[in-house]
Each structure stands twice: as C-alpha cells, then as structure tokens.
Amino acid sequence: MEFAIRCENLVKTYAGKPPVEAVRGVDLAIRPAECFGVLGPNGAGKTTTIEILEGLLPATSGQVEVLGKHWGRHDQEIRQRIGVSLQETQLSDRLTVYETLQLFRSFYERGSTVERCLEQVSLTGKSRSWVKKLSGGQKQRLAVATAIVGDPDLLFLDEPTTGLDPASRRELWDIIRSFRQRDKTVMITTHYMEEAERLCDRVAIFDHGKVIALGTPNELIALLGAEHVIEFSTENHNGDSRSSGELDWMERLPTVDHVDEIEGQIRLTVAQPHIVLPELMQNLAQRNLRMASLTTRHASLEDVFVNLTGRQLSEN
Amino acid sequence: MARLREFYRQPEAVFWVYFFPILMVVALGIAFRNKPIEEIKVDAVRSPAAETLSEALASDPRIKLTLLDREECAKRLRTGKSDEYFLLDGESVEYFLDPTRPGSIVARNTVNDLLQRAAGRDDPVTVTDYELDEPGARYIDFLVPGLIGMGLMGGGMWGVGFAIVDMRIRKLLKRFLATPMKKSHFLMGVMASRLVFMIPEMILLIVFAHYAFGVEIYGNWLAIIFVVLLGATQFSGIGLLVASRAKTLESVSGLMNLVMLPMWTLSGVFFSYERFPETVWPIIRLLPLTPLIDALRAIMTEGATLASQWQELTIMTAWGVFSFALALYWFRWHD
Numbered sequence A: 001m002e003f004a005i006r007c008e009n010l011v012k013t014y015a016g017k018p019p020v021e022a023v024r025g026v027d028l029a030i031r032p033a034e035c036f037g038v039l040g041p042n043g044a045g046k047t048t049t050i051e052i053l054e055g056l057l058p059a060t061s062g063q064v065e066v067l068g069k070h071w072g073r074h075d076q077e078i079r080q081r082i083g084v085s086l087q088e089t090q091l092s093d094r095l096t097v098y099e100t101l102q103l104f105r106s107f108y109e110r111g112s113t114v115e116r117c118l119e120q121v122s123l124t125g126k127s128r129s130w131v132k133k134l135s136g137g138q139k140q141r142l143a144v145a146t147a148i149v150g151d152p153d154l155l156f157l158d159e160p161t162t163g164l165d166p167a168s169r170r171e172l173w174d175i176i177r178s179f180r181q182r183d184k185t186v187m188i189t190t191h192y193m194e195e196a197e198r199l200c201d202r203v204a205i206f207d208h209g210k211v212i213a214l215g216t217p218n219e220l221i222a223l224l225g226a227e228h229v230i231e232f233s234t235e236n237h238n239g240d241s242r243s244s245g246e247l248d249w250m251e252r253l254p255t256v257d258h259v260d261e262i263e264g265q266i267r268l269t270v271a272q273p274h275i276v277l278p279e280l281m282q283n284l285a286q287r288n289l290r291m292a293s294l295t296t297r298h299a300s301l302e303d304v305f306v307n308l309t310g311r312q313l314s315e316n
Numbered sequence B: 001m002a003r004l005r006e007f008y009r010q011p012e013a014v015f016w017v018y019f020f021p022i023l024m025v026v027a028l029g030i031a032f033r034n035k036p037i038e039e040i041k042v043d044a045v046r047s048p049a050a051e052t053l054s055e056a057l058a059s060d061p062r063i064k065l066t067l068l069d070r071e072e073c074a075k076r077l078r079t080g081k082s083d084e085y086f087l088l089d090g091e092s093v094e095y096f097l098d099p100t101r102p103g104s105i106v107a108r109n110t111v112n113d114l115l116q117r118a119a120g121r122d123d124p125v126t127v128t129d130y131e132l133d134e135p136g137a138r139y140i141d142f143l144v145p146g147l148i149g150m151g152l153m154g155g156g157m158w159g160v161g162f163a164i165v166d167m168r169i170r171k172l173l174k175r176f177l178a179t180p181m182k183k184s185h186f187l188m189g190v191m192a193s194r195l196v197f198m199i200p201e202m203i204l205l206i207v208f209a210h211y212a213f214g215v216e217i218y219g220n221w222l223a224i225i226f227v228v229l230l231g232a233t234q235f236s237g238i239g240l241l242v243a244s245r246a247k248t249l250e251s252v253s254g255l256m257n258l259v260m261l262p263m264w265t266l267s268g269v270f271f272s273y274e275r276f277p278e279t280v281w282p283i284i285r286l287l288p289l290t291p292l293i294d295a296l297r298a299i300m301t302e303g304a305t306l307a308s309q310w311q312e313l314t315i316m317t318a319w320g321v322f323s324f325a326l327a328l329y330w331f332r333w334h335d
Helices: A046-053 A075-081 A097-105 A114-120 A136-148 A166-180 A193-199 A217-222 A273-286 A301-309 B002-008 B011-031 B048-058 B070-078 B102-118 B139-169 B172-177 B183-213 B221-243 B249-266 B278-286 B289-302 B307-330
Strands: A005-014 A020-030 A035-039 A061-066 A082-085 A154-158 A185-190 A202-207 A210-215 A228-234 A256-262 A265-270 A291-298 B040-045 B063-068 B084-089 B092-097
Touching: A005 A046, A020 A046, A020 A202, A020 A210, A035 A046, A035 A193, A046 A061, A046 A154, A046 A185, A075 A082, A082 A136, A097 A114, A097 A136, A114 A136, A114 A166, A136 A154, A136 A166, A154 A166, A166 A185, A166 A193, A185 A193, A193 A301, A202 A217, A202 A301, A210 A217, A210 A301, A217 A301, A228 A273, A256 A301, A265 A273, A265 A301, A273 A291, B040 B048, B040 B070, B040 B102, B048 B063, B048 B084, B048 B102, B063 B070, B063 B102, B070 B084, B070 B092, B084 B102, B092 B102, B139 B172, B139 B183, B139 B221, B139 B249, B139 B289, B183 B221, B183 B307, B221 B249, B221 B289, B221 B307, B249 B289, B278 B289, B289 B307
Parallel strands: A035 A185, A035 A202, A082 A154, A154 A185, B040 B063, B040 B084
Antiparallel strands: A005 A020, A005 A061, A202 A210, A228 A265, A228 A291, A256 A265, B084 B092
16 A cells, blocks of 8 residues: 555535535645644635545545545445544533443444553543543543544544643644554644644645645745744834835845735744844834834744745634 | 433433323323213303293202303303303293304203203103223323323434434534444434333333323233334334434424424324324324324223234334435435
C-alpha cells in the first residue's frame, strides 16, 4: 500500500439555490505513518473533505482511496480499520465513560481493552462517571478514545481541540503523539496553526474548497522567503496606509521580503530583524509616527496563510 | 444494553411510562364504573294533569321530574340538561326526545311504563330483571386491553422515535455510521431495548387492574405476553419508520400524532369500532392497533387461544417486518 489516503480531483457540491461548492477539486496523497494536517479557516471545506474520506458523505465527483480500498465496495473493511472523531458529537449523557467505550469497542473485531484505552487518554479515574459530568477536555478525550478503541491504522480527527483551554489542548496533543508512535496514520483538521506546526509532518492549507499550499510546516514557512515577522502599530494611524503609499518605504528597508497591513497592524516579513529594527525606528521618528505596539517572532503557518490570501486565518 | 441504562437513569421518563397508564386506568375505571343508570332527568310541561301524575313518577327513585313551561322544557332538552320532556293533555301524552341519545330513550320508556301503569295498565307477563355485573363483561374489562394497546402504541412510537431523533441531533448516529457497527443491529437494538421496558409496564398495568377493579384474565398468560411483545415490536418498528428521516423533535412529534390519531379514534381503545359503518371495518382492522387490541381482548376476556387469533397476529407481524425493512432502507444517519 503506497498511500494511506489518496484522493484526486475531489469535488463536493451541495444542492441548493445557489448550489454551494464546498470542495472544488482537491488532490491529496497521505503516506502511511504520517500525521497530516488540514489547516484553513471555517468554511474552507476541511470538514466536508474529511467526511468524504471517512465515508460519511458521498463525493460529487473524484477518486477516493482509503487504505487501498474504495468506499462503496469495501465499506465494512475500511470501517474496521479507521477511527473517527467528528467535530461535534455529543455522546450519550447518561452512560458512564467505561460503558461508552465498551459500546464502541463492541463494534470492532479487534482492538485494545477498554482499560488500556482509558489509560491512553488518562481517563482511568473517570471510568465510572457519567459522560454528562465530564469537562470539555475530558469529553474530547473520550471522543478520541472511542476513535482509537478499535486500534485503527488510520485515525481521523476533525478539529479535536476547538474550544478547549491550552492545557487540555496539550493533553490531547500528547495522546495523538503517543498514538502516532505506533506507526499509525493520522489525519487532523484544525484552524490552530500552532497545532499543525507542532503535531503534523505535512500540512495542506485549505481556502475556498481548494488546497492553496502543501508541504512540511518548515517548507511552507520557507515559502515566505524570510523567517521572521515584525508586527507593529502606530498611534496616529490613518487607516489605509497601502493606498497612501506609506508602506513603500518599509518595503525598501534591508532584508524585508514583503509588507502586509491587517486590521491596523503592519506586518513585515524579514530575514534579519536586528538589521531592520533600528532603521524602522529611525524612519518612524523622522515621519513623526509613534509606535503603539511592537512584536517580533518567528514566522508561523499563520503568516503563510496571510501571505497567500491577504486574510487572517483565525480570530485569535 | 446501553439504551437500557440510559433509560433507567431518567427518573421522569420512568414515571411517565409506568405510572401514567395506571393513572389512566384509575380515572377511567372510576368514571365508567358499573352503577345503575343514575338519574333520569325528565321535564314535564306544567299542567294540573302533570302535577297529579308526578306522584306516580316519584315511585321510581331514579326519576327526577321538573315541571316547567313548554319553552323552557324544549331548551333544556336541546342543551342536554334533561333527557326528555313530555306533554300531558287529558288522555294523551306526547314525548319529546332525542333518539340518538340512549339516555333519552331510556327516559321515555321508563316514564311511559309508569304512566301507563298509573293509568291502569296491567302487565300480562311477570318480569324479573337480573343485572349483569360479572367480571369479564364490564366496561373496565373492555377498557384494560384497549389501554394496553394504546400504551404499547404510545410507548413504542414515542420511545423509539424520540431516542432516534435525539441521537440524530447529537450527531451520534453519524458517529455510529463511522464505525463498523451493523445498521440493522443498531436498529434492532433500539427496538429490543424498548421491548424490555414494555413488558414490566404491561404486567404492572394488568396486575393493578386485577387488584383494583377485579379484572380477570381468562386466557393464557403466555399468550398475552406473546401478543404484547408482538405489539411492542410492531410499534417500535413503526416508530423507527416515522423517525427515520425527521430532523427535529418537533417534526417527529407532529408525524407521530398524525400516525397515532386515527388509531386512537378508530381502533377501539375506548369503544368498539363496530360503531363505525360496516364498510370501513376491513380498513380499521388493517390498522396496526386494531388487531393488537382485538387479540388482547379476545384472550383476556373470552379466553381465546393464540391460534384462533392468527389473522390478527399475521397483520401485526406484517406491520413489524414491513416498517422495520422500510426504516432500514429509508434511514437518514446524518443531517
């Protein structure tokens, strides 16, 4: 088996007036034992794509192959070998954690014991609690547990950490990492770039139903041409600096690759911040502009997205 | 199994399923308890002849005679405040009654008898009345199988329908679809868990009716359990079918009511469907609730055997199989 998942020219159009083109020609090839991230803003077609690959939605057109098999012909075989965590499933409130896992375990021919699975997601202590009484992070860990209790070769996680606090998010990352260590394939959608950068071997960035960039996080960041970002805002800011030509001088500063302005923040992508910064300050002073905020950091996938689309990926 | 656990952890649901039918039996059993026909409300148009005769009528304690003027009498009959009125005029009497009301006819005959006797009629044949009050033939005996049927219908359909739609809203059905779970196993599991709730409910109802109202079972217990199981199966199948595509609790309740309403009225829960025109009986008999109630009634009150009810049992089996198969085919697993 060459690829864990392969799809070619995947299209999904929802009927309606007007019809909604959720996915408009996606090609993906995910290798075994890879952790593959699908990154993009809400409505980019991430969930539709992953649900087609999970066999939950029929594709309008295109080829899909999962673990070398095809939906429609080998459904049962594929389902025995994949684990799925959907974006928003509410498991039965009045079952205990243990019972929930027992139920899901009963669907699979093979798999780990419920006890072992509880250990993997650190819910052993909660095994007798009702699902209703769990915290958001615990519920999400249980959802992942129901996905891995059948010991799948391929795990699909649709926004597993959305809405969780940072600590719970990190706990979930640990679970996913330890699952991966057993040479298993993971496909995960998220709109947190930090998550994609830390967890994924390769990332596809989705926008408007298409893949707009694909590669390892480092490759994608390298696409920017420069690896540092300086962000600042000025006090007497007058809105649209691009049209007033105010950004032109910034682009001429040494090692600056390009300049964006988003919501009043000016963002410079630069190769060597220690050279740019003194000149920037000097220039601002000459123009009588006072700096209101300043940050410098390594470029992230967020910057890649901004660079590609001119928009911010997520609100935070 | 999982559905069972979920259920007994909802105390309010337990209350509705188990105690509501019993409350219903109590209320209806008291309302329709066998008692001699109460008052016969008779009006007479005021006249000297009527006043003399009111003494004769007073010999029957059930008759409550009121003397009024003619217009008032007519109005009271129209609005159902009296059962009939009569106009006495020397040698002749005129009765005004509503022939569609049994009470009205009883009143007319009772009053007529008394008036004729007071006028000197001699009954040539001696008459003695024996009142029927044997268990098995009273209204409550008729009612209990009807209520069991109604309970099975409501419980099966609501229980299954709501559970399914709730799981659909929670996207739990979609989550199950992503597992190798067999769809038919799941649907059968939902139905089976419903059956398990039904049995104690029905036993409770029968036992209660026995101790509180002396309702006797003339047929075989096992036969009754078999019919109850078959009835619960067919209605949980129909519940599945009704819920197979509904997306919200509102739409599923609407559909449920639409399906159940004809059966509440037509299938003979509270009164025999033989009161409807004979031409529609075959159609009524094909409704799922009718054969269930008919078979239960025959077994409980007449002591009929299971084999004698084969027609009813066939219709019920057909409904169960048909609705389950269609539900399986039709089922919407995700939004």
